[in-house]
Amino acid sequence: MANVCKPDPAFRQAVRDRSGEPIQLCYFCHKCTAGCPVAYAMDYKPAQVLRLVQFGQKDKVLRSFAIWLCVGCEICGTRCPYRIRLVPVFDTLRYMALQEGYRPEPKVYALHRSFLDSIRLWGRVHELSMLLEYKLRSRDLFSDLAMGISLIFKGKIPILPERIRRLVQVRQLYTKRPSKP
Amino acid sequence: MRTTAVEFGLSARAVCEALGIELVELEDWSCCGASSAHSLDHELFVRLPARNVALAQAAGLDIVTPCPACYQRVLVADLQLREDRAWRREMEDLLGFTYTGQSRPRHLLEILSEPEMVDAVRERVTQPLRGLRMVSYYGCVLVRPPGITGWDSPENPVRMDRLVEAIGAEPVDWSWKVDCCGASLTLSRRDIVVTLSTRLAEAAGEAGADIIACACGLCHINLDTRQNLAEGKPVLYITELIGLAFGLPGVERWLRKHTVDPRPVLRERGLLA
Numbered sequence: 001m002a003n004v005c006k007p008d009p010a011f012r013q014a015v016r017d018r019s020g021e022p023i024q025l026c027y028f029c030h031k032c033t034a035g036c037p038v039a040y041a042m043d044y045k046p047a048q049v050l051r052l053v054q055f056g057q058k059d060k061v062l063r064s065f066a067i068w069l070c071v072g073c074e075i076c077g078t079r080c081p082y083r084i085r086l087v088p089v090f091d092t093l094r095y096m097a098l099q100e101g102y103r104p105e106p107k108v109y110a111l112h113r114s115f116l117d118s119i120r121l122w123g124r125v126h127e128l129s130m131l132l133e134y135k136l137r138s139r140d141l142f143s144d145l146a147m148g149i150s151l152i153f154k155g156k157i158p159i160l161p162e163r164i165r166r167l168v169q170v171r172q173l174y175t176k177r178p179s180k181p
Numbered sequence: 182m183r184t185t186a187v188e189f190g191l192s193a194r195a196v197c198e199a200l201g202i203e204l205v206e207l208e209d210w211s212c213c214g215a216s217s218a219h220s221l222d223h224e225l226f227v228r229l230p231a232r233n234v235a236l237a238q239a240a241g242l243d244i245v246t247p248c249p250a251c252y253q254r255v256l257v258a259d260l261q262l263r264e265d266r267a268w269r270r271e272m273e274d275l276l277g278f279t280y281t282g283q284s285r286p287r288h289l290l291e292i293l294s295e296p297e298m299v300d301a302v303r304e305r306v307t308q309p310l311r312g313l314r315m316v317s318y319y320g321c322v323l324v325r326p327p328g329i330t331g332w333d334s335p336e337n338p339v340r341m342d343r344l345v346e347a348i349g350a351e352p353v354d355w356s357w358k359v360d361c362c363g364a365s366l367t368l369s370r371r372d373i374v375v376t377l378s379t380r381l382a383e384a385a386g387e388a389g390a391d392i393i394a395c396a397c398g399l400c401h402i403n404l405d406t407r408q409n410l411a412e413g414k415p416v417l418y419i420t421e422l423i424g425l426a427f428g429l430p431g432v433e434r435w436l437r438k439h440t441v442d443p444r445p446v447l448r449e450r451g452l453l454a
Contacts, residue, residue, distance in 0.1 A: 144371070166209055169275075
């Protein structure tokens, strides 16, 4: 890969600071990649993402869909000889990508957005309306219909939501943000 | 515990009641944010579970949850409340409480697999699950990261296996105990979850197991609904299995809800009418 862009040291430092992880210690043993269950589907493998961050390749990293595929299983940090946890690093990269206007992996983003919207609405996730929102956002209307109907009949997807009493408290958690940058 | 993991909720309550563990539903609890909060919003990731910490404290009880993600999120929020004084004050203001750190977040399996509990389980068994071979599937955040959860090995945990033994079944060793099922990608990247779940179900069969025992609602639904094998490998919650061994009424009500029907293999072993 010959198209390395000018390194952005501020990016590298920001990832280190915001994630709190000592990414400068990584020496590419690849245990993280070997253990990662979704590495096979990623455009950049976990160790490669870290290498790109070390080289300050902000655009490449924030544009990747690898950062959206991480499921947070924590195998990487558990096996890393320096215990560098990649979950907080990938979290940080996602927050940066969103803040800087990079397009997230659409379905992954749609799922998380719908989930968080449901909590904001009811305090607890109402699967049925959450799934509806997900399907509308992702434009994936028809997949899993049969399974969904089966689960409804088994009583696993209630029709009505459960709304908590002090919903205001949960909504405030969403809206009252600290003024610090 | 009342929706997609309803069998877990019902069986957990029934088993705890049979063991004399009093479970009080946390009043007005709210969602911890699961995978979605930390994926999009770091502040929400710690704020949502902090509310449950505040509620548990008000109730004067430890928090026990059957869900590994809730468990891990509450642990993280509790840790941050303890260590980040400025953030603690902010949360105390927003949630109207004073943090004392008295409520310990615990996972249900952690409690059920304590040595005295395992003995209590063994004593309460009326129908040992003889002849039933099962692998214990721990999943990911139940035992990782070790610095946060730490109650069993993150690579080769054994505490669920000990419970399997205690209920008279045969624990089968395998190398996939802690391999992730694909978790929250089940809708957005179904293909990945199908691949991972199928591999896990296959591996359980190769190890010679009749059944996969698990302790997580997401693992269960992924393995149960996404495995793509000619002959499905039943996946049961450890609490369903304990309930079966206890001879609790209503076990079949739980088993009916699975997608891969576990009843045939249980009937074959004479464990179900």
